[in-house]
Amino acid sequence: LKPKSPPEYRGKNLKEHREFCRSCEVAFRLLPEEFTIDDDKVIWAMQYLGGDPRELWYAHYEHSFEALGTTPSWTYFKQYLLDLLADPINRSLDAATAHAQALQRKDQPVRSFATYLEVIEEQL
Structure with missing residues (x-):
């Protein structure tokens, strides 16, 4: 099997983040x-940013991980990219507002x- 390459991730919105991950x-x-290990996952995914x-990830990675000879976890990588979209507090407030105003x-x-509600609730 040969998996399809993920689309380039440019940090446009939550949907793009979710689909990339x-x-x-x-x-x-x-x-x-x-x-088999997070190193492989993170390094592989980095090429699609x-x-x-x-730019922001590579600067962070080189300063915080590569210099120490470590690699972050896959969970950390996903969270870092998510936090680039909006800080966690504002993202949570936006999600709470969207959830309260959601209408079918x-x-x-x-x-x-x-x-749609499940996706919003993931951000709460």
């Missing part, structure tokens, strides 16, 4: 023997609305 994680599941996230559209399937 999911795409990477599918590759990890398809080739578990290639991605673009724009500001790429007239033609929106129940499952679609439930998924």
Whole structure:
């Protein structure tokens, strides 16, 4: 099996972040023997960063990890990219507001609305 490369991640929004991480994680599941440790996962995913996230991550990585001869966990990497979108407190406040104001559209399937709520709730 050869997994599809994830799309370049440019840090536009939460949806892009979620899709990038999911795409990477599918590759990890398809080739578990290639991605046995977080080092492999993070280094592989780093090549698909673009724009500001790429510049900011590489500066952070070189200063905080490479200089010490370590690599962050996959969870840390995902959280760092997420925190570049908005600081955690503001992101949580935005999610709480969106959740409180969420309304199902007239033609929106129940499952679609439930998924929308689940995505918001992940940020609370």
